[in-house]
Amino acid sequence: MTTPIRLAFLGVTHPHAAAWADAARADPRTTITAVHDADPDAGRTFAARYDATAVASMTRALREVDAVVVDGRNDEAVPYALAAIDAGLPVFVEKTGARTAAELAEVGARAQEAGLVSQMGYFARYSDSVERTARTLADGTLGALYLARFHSAIPHQAWRSMAHWFADGTNVVTPFMEAGCHMVDVIRHLLGEPSDIRATRVRRPGTSSPGEDALAATMRIGETVVTIDFTAHEADPWNTGWGGELFGDAATLRFHVTPARTALGTGTHVPDVISPVAPDDADAIAACMAAENVELMRRGMTAFIDSVHGTAPSPVDVADGARTLAVIEAVLAACDLPGTTPAVHPTSASAVAR
Template structure:
């Protein structure tokens, strides 16, 4: 039984606690903490977990075998580094850290430790549809890949949402996904700016992100964060001999009042509910018996941060921005294709 401590008991933290408490096997949440002590106490009392005043105390708790970080992004570096120092596996919701320099410090700390302890929460790698897409690609059914078309559409976003967040908060999932899908790094980024959506106010929305993969595949990502009708994630790979695309996201068809239609997910929680379950169950299984996490690594978190920064620079400059990574440590050499 893996004993887990959760840092951050907000919306995503409570959702992960729910799945570890009621859905998954081989895991028990033994400790929680949050900057809002009242919320932490309520959550901890509900599940019978110890409540700690700080993340540092939780990480040091001998009743905690592994740590889940769901706190505010700027705190991620501190808690991930502390977990590495303590020798405890740590699952960190994205971003790994808020700057590429901080991500690189985590990579260096993990390399110095000597083995992998960190997994980053890029859940698309665990989605059934994306896994089927990758299987079809890897099997050679459509020949060598040439292009990939993606769409990342949100019904709306909060008022504090800024234009850069379309890349750093939304499209970063596609950035990680294509590295995994094609088993190679992103070489350069461009951003095209179309006519502005009137529903977005002063926000520049939508955007068209162009990713140049190291092997020559071009990926376009439509990012629309005020599309109104729902949460819609799309992907199609064009190969030399055919195409393969994500299937319909909802298995039912509704017919009423002379019309037929497919329900659209309301948000990311509904669309990727099962992916989160699989992600955590596979993490728990990997840790059982002292194993290492096998999912998205510190290097993946770092590479996504560098590509996201390049995207933000391309948005501001209007030009093509190369993605320049540090030398990849041997610890992570096999990570991109995993």
């Protein structure tokens, strides 16, 4: 049997760090050997959970390991990733991976120049429903695709339970970048590169958000109009409402990321639905989502280890992740452009009277 790949975790305070570490521990081809975090207590606690060694020095953490997982704060990710690359090590980088697209592009370029594997932690793309959507697009079932709509969100309760993360403007640039990046990655994965981006956003007074509280953007991808909307204050729990709708002239496809539900309509009143659970069974939905989230992380970590072993390319490398941030930055820039308010033109005597 091949000797397990020795992983070092640089940064462990990201909300997804434990899930990725669980996925690594579940894979017999890996072992977590070293942990470093700027917060020594967080590093020690994390290391103890995974029978690893907590080390005070980043340089020491990179000794005698074979690959690195960067899973701390967004403002820590770039120096951690660059240190791993400079040490000649493949690197897995948690999203967003940086606070700007330019910073992340530098990491991606350095990895490519060094011939090193890199991968972003975009796990939504591994959902069964996203994979079904990709196959449906590829086989032409939808016909000519005219319109596609996508939605993602942060639960409103996250501003209480995870305020230390989401409300920290030195860490999170904006909520759309922090959480909506997953859906932007899915859009690019399914449809390609957008152009002609236009957007608007609202930031309400009194919220703890470091950026927008809600946002919507339109763009063109080829001959398709694509929209994405986002709210940082959704009542639904994490991921329940995330998904998309693709409208072709031969069929319409609707999908939810998790539970991984798809509905394909081909001209009748009743679509063909594939769902792992009944849509009205709350307990089954919660259990299914928990299992699917574990599976999505497992698929992502498996892909990284496959890439390190050279048996498959990285499905989404850091350079690709930088392009996702570039799209998000373009959306945010478009939000700052002046909008148009329609003029009021009375069309009847009654309108004038009012």
